Amino acid sequence: MKYTEMTIPQLQSLKTKLNLEYAALQAKQLKLDMSRGKPGNAQLDLSMGMLSVLSTAEDLISEEGIDCRNYGVLEGLLEARRLIAELTDARPEQVFIAGNASLNLMYTMIANAWIYGVNRYTPWGLQGKPCKQGTIKFLCPVPGYDRHFKITESFGIEMINIPMPPEGPDMNLVERYVEQDPSVKGIWCVPKYSNPDGYSYSDTVVRRMACLKPAAPDFRIFWDNAYIIHHLDFEDQDHILNILEECAKAGNPDMVYEFVSTSKMVFPGNGIAALISSDANIADMKRLMASETIGYDKIMQLKHVKFFKNLAGIEAHMKKHAALLKPRFETIFSLFKELGELGIARWTTPKGGYFVSLYTMEGCAKRVVTLCKEAGVILTGAGAAYPYGKDAQDSHIRIAPTYPSSEELREACEVLILCVKLASVEKLLQE
Ligand code: PLP
Numbered sequence: 200m201k202y203t204e205m206t207i208p209q210l211q212s213l214k215t216k217l218n219l220e221y222a223a224l225q226a227k228q229l230k231l232d233m234s235r236g237k238p239g240n241a242q243l244d245l246s247m248g249m250l251s252v253l254s255t256a257e258d259l260i261s262e263e264g265i266d267c268r269n270y271g272v273l274e275g276l277l278e279a280r281r282l283i284a285e286l287t288d289a290r291p292e293q294v295f296i297a298g299n300a301s302l303n304l305m306y307t308m309i310a311n312a313w314i315y316g317v318n319r320y321t322p323w324g325l326q327g328k329p330c331k332q333g334t335i336k337f338l339c340p341v342p343g344y345d346r347h348f349k350i351t352e353s354f355g356i357e358m359i360n361i362p363m364p365p366e367g368p369d370m371n372l373v374e375r376y377v378e379q380d381p382s383v384k385g386i387w388c389v390p391k392y393s394n395p396d397g398y399s400y401s402d403t404v405v406r407r408m409a410c411l412k413p414a415a416p417d418f419r420i421f422w423d424n425a426y427i428i429h430h431l432d433f434e435d436q437d438h439i440l441n442i443l444e445e446c447a448k449a450g451n452p453d454m455v456y457e458f459v460s461t462s463k464m465v466f467p468g469n470g471i472a473a474l475i476s477s478d479a480n481i482a483d484m485k486r487l488m489a490s491e492t493i494g495y496d497k498i499m500q501l502k503h504v505k506f507f508k509n510l511a512g513i514e515a516h517m518k519k520h521a522a523l524l525k526p527r528f529e530t531i532f533s534l535f536k537e538l539g540e541l542g543i544a545r546w547t548t549p550k551g552g553y554f555v556s557l558y559t560m561e562g563c564a565k566r567v568v569t570l571c572k573e574a575g576v577i578l579t580g581a582g583a584a585y586p587y588g589k590d591a592q593d594s595h596i597r598i599a600p601t602y603p604s605s606e607e608l609r610e611a612c613e614v615l616i617l618c619v620k621l622a623s624v625e626k627l628l629q630e
Pocket of ligand 1: 301425462
């Protein structure tokens with residue numbers, strides 16, 4: 200029976216029963232963590248071979264004859280740029296390989312825009328009073344990636360929520376803001392298997408994004424393609440249009456910064472990160488970065504090239520990740536069915552990426568996260584996927600199924616399901 204159809208006495212007796220079950224769970228003193236999207240140990244084991252692909256001095260000579268043990272090559276080795284170009288369907292000249300993590304690169308792009316300006320436009324930080332809220336604005340499809348929002352928040356950039364249905368951000372709203380307000384300088388996008396819903400942008404959304412006519416000439420789309428090849432099933436995957444191509448076709452070649460990294464292909468924090476963009480944007484990046492560094496970690500770049508070889512190598516490797524991850528997502532989908540039948544939650548069913556969104560009844564998410572914590576299961580904080588940590592509906596919970604063992608995942612989900620039931624009954628009784 201759906202909870203919303205129950206009488207008050209039925210709800211009261213259900214609450215008593217659930218409280219007993221909850222107390223029994225607490226007595227187990229569980230210690231489970233489903234809070235962050237980290238690969239599990241078996242996934243990490245898949246990349247151990249990368250540590251032994253280089254051993255001799257000759258191995259460290261690049262295909263252009265560069266000794267990778269020494270300084271230089273700011274934009275990254277040609278063979279590494281070619282590998283990333285293959286992955287992103289770009290030209291190697293459009294690729295700039297930076298350090299160990301894409302988040303750092305995204306921060307750098309905003310910091311550069313703030314201090315020096317985008318392609319020599321007025322620096323964002325000098326428009327009006329520096330750091331005054333509202334001087335610079337970013338659009339934030341929600342729910343989104345909490346660490347994106349932390350970056351913009353740290354600069355005092357005002358963040359505007361944009362609803363995010365399964366086909367991508369609400370483009371009517373995006374167009375209105377971008378085309379009418381010159382203080383809107385950017386939008387955060389995770390176009391494929393978005394964090395946390397796992398949605399992929401439709402062709403229409405990508406085309407409308409590429410055809411924007413921004414009021415600000417230095418408006419940029421931050422296209423974080425973090426899950427570009429992170430399918431759960433290579434036979435049944437989402438495809439998105441190539442934003443760089445679409446922007447070029449629409450006469451907006453410089454409007455997008457695309458980011459990828461190999462963090463979740465090999466070892467998080469020990470991968471390589473790349474910016475893929477127009478020739479003009481890459482030239483500007485090189486000009487600015489030349490005063491910051493002589494070059495990034497070429498040995499790491501070489502390790503990637505020797506380990507993966509080409510796109511086919513990356514695909515073969517990612518299929519092994521998929522084989523480990525798909526059963527975990529299926530566990531979640533099958534356990535959550537009960538919540539659907541009771542009419543107290545809905546959830547997303549992505550075909551890739553690292554997350555599932557669980558939407559409780561309004562006003563229940565914080566309570567569920569607290570109940571879980573008190574029963575030994577750590578979840579991402581409720582509201583974390585929204586700018587300033589504010590989920591107006593208090594209904595979203597991000598589920599990260601990759602890190603715990605399969606057994607732990609099942610146990611954590613059982614606790615979570617009980618907590619959703621309990622929080623829902625409490626709310627219905629309050630009403
Ligand atoms: N972008 C998104 C959308 C992510 O979900 C994550 C990690 O969870 C990252 C970026 C972090 O990537 P990196 O390790 O390259 O900084």
